Amino acid sequence: MALTDTALKALKPTEKPTKHSDGGGLHLLLSPKGSKLWRLSYRFDGKQQTMALGAYPAVTLADARRHRENVKALLAKGINPSHHAKLERITKRASNAVTFKAVADEYLLKIAKEGKADTTQNKKEWLLGLAMPDIGSRPVSEITAAEILVPLRRIEAKGNYETARRVRSTIGQIFRYAIATARTDNDPTFGLKGALTAPVVSHRAAVTDKKAFGGLLRAIWAYEGMPETRMALQLMALLYPRPGELRQAEWSEIDFDKAIWTLPASRMKMRREHRKPLSAQALAILEELRALTGDGKLLFPAVTSRTGTMSENTMNSALRRMGFTQDEATSHGFRASASTLLNESGQWAPDAIEAELAHVGADEVRKAYHRALYWDERVKMADWWAGEIHTMKSQVE
Incomplete structure (x- = not known):
């Protein structure tokens, strides 16, 4: 019989672990101490295997069922769900390790090797430094436009509209480099072009008379x-x-x-x-x-x-x-x-x-x-x- 949230909440621990099935290999393991752990059993290459899906109620009944459907889809393609999950964990850890600061440092080193002027290099480092406290430690693939807007608004609040525009542009260069090097697939600065206050263009003062x-x-x-x-x-x-x-x-x-x-x-x-x-x-x-x-x-x-x-x-x-x-x-x-x-x-x-x-x-x-x-x-x-x-x-x- 399929499980319900009402039934799951009413479960009481016993002296021995008990298993409560939802069908299709999905079941909840109730330990003597009261923990409720989702498990999913399946067969791959003729062997019985079991995956841990997390604890209830952090992983809801609906979440557990979605995991079951995903596993079915992987099995239909001849993919071992356990290996697939392991690869996803490794990919996520690698993604989290690639912070915005790490990509920015790599980009700055790249343009230095290409012979960019020291003044250009220093300017980019200074502009990026204005945003580093907010996004430097964040995985580059997870940064959103809303996060980037935080340092930009802070710069604008001081009346430095041109600086805010240049910071956005320089951050965009880092994201485009990250895209080119397969660290992310999105440049969140693109959607911020109309969000910033346009600076009033003023030419440098010069005496021409x-x-x-x-x-x-x-x-x-x-x-x-x-x-x-x-x-x-x-x-x-x-x-x-x-x-x-x-x-x-x-x-x-x-x-x-x-x-x-x-x-x-x-x-x-x-x-x-x-x-x-x-x-x-x-x-x-x-x-x-x-x-x-x-x-x-x-x-x-x-x-x-x-x-x-x-x-x-x-x-x-x-x-x-x-x-x-x-x-x-x-x-x-x-x-x-x-x-x-x-x-x-x-x-x-x-x-x-x-x-x-x-x-x-x-x-x-x-x-x-x-x-x-x-x-x-x-x-x-x-x-x-x-x-x-x-x-x-x-x-x-």
């Missing part, structure tokens, strides 16, 4: 703070690299005889070596700087450590002390200033300006051609721009 730029230059050349900071800003104006490229520059990259600064591919945004011609004015500033930091590796070491680089906030903080707000001038803004004024001059090919800025388009052949073709023009442009800077900072109204 010639007279206003002259005022900025005068303030920089008259800056009375740390001389290394003043020289960093002067070189930003003359050479307009990305701020990180200048802050991390090493003396071994400067060829004073050939007047060339060679930036290695490892530090370039587009992962290509980039050479910049140095004007006489830039070389003079570098000579002055060499007297201060030339005994070390870095052009601009940190104040607290000769092995660390100047803080990314140092130049912007100096601009604030000069009276320029973050909406008026930033260290990155020198690139826009130079690009605008060089293009407005009408004296230089736009592609030569783009080459000097180390901007990269889609056509690889065209890029290689222009790098070679425009070198001589870029050398002349560097000298002309240095002369323009001298003129602009000297014109006081």
Whole structure:
């Protein structure tokens, strides 16, 4: 006779174990101490075998019957249910061992081997670190969109909408890597694209008016703070690299005889070596700087450590002390200033300006051609721009 929940609840233990059948090999074993244990007997390859399904009522009567039907389905396919259950337990343990942090660490190691820039690597580590307390120890295959939303909402609550967006994107990269390496079959970040507050797009502040730029230059050349900071800003104006490229520059990259600064591919945004011609004015500033930091590796070491680089906030903080707000001038803004004024001059090919800025388009052949073709023009442009800077900072109204 089939069992019922009422009958199961009413069972009383006896001195010896008793077996109560539900049919199809499923039965409940009642121990003398009162425990009620589900068992399922079946025959495979001519041998009688028994599986333990758990204890009642944690495993309900309905659960036990579902197990019985699953076993029947496996037997029909010629699969040993005991072996199948063992394999599932092993798979689950392996899945639980593959945490989000383990996959993230593996992914970061992978992109490091592929030669991603240190700045890119550090940025990804920092972004992932914002979510690790919430999902780092969780099995990657079990993480849900709701779990990922927890750290994202916390970041948003601080008003950091762009950071939240980047954290979501970086977490998505980890999940796509996990999918590609058979650790999971789902990227839960996909469904969160519309859940986050869209950041207001704002361009980095830059002075693009010639007279206003002259005022900025005068303030920089008259800056009375740390001389290394003043020289960093002067070189930003003359050479307009990305701020990180200048802050991390090493003396071994400067060829004073050939007047060339060679930036290695490892530090370039587009992962290509980039050479910049140095004007006489830039070389003079570098000579002055060499007297201060030339005994070390870095052009601009940190104040607290000769092995660390100047803080990314140092130049912007100096601009604030000069009276320029973050909406008026930033260290990155020198690139826009130079690009605008060089293009407005009408004296230089736009592609030569783009080459000097180390901007990269889609056509690889065209890029290689222009790098070679425009070198001589870029050398002349560097000298002309240095002369323009001298003129602009000297014109006081």
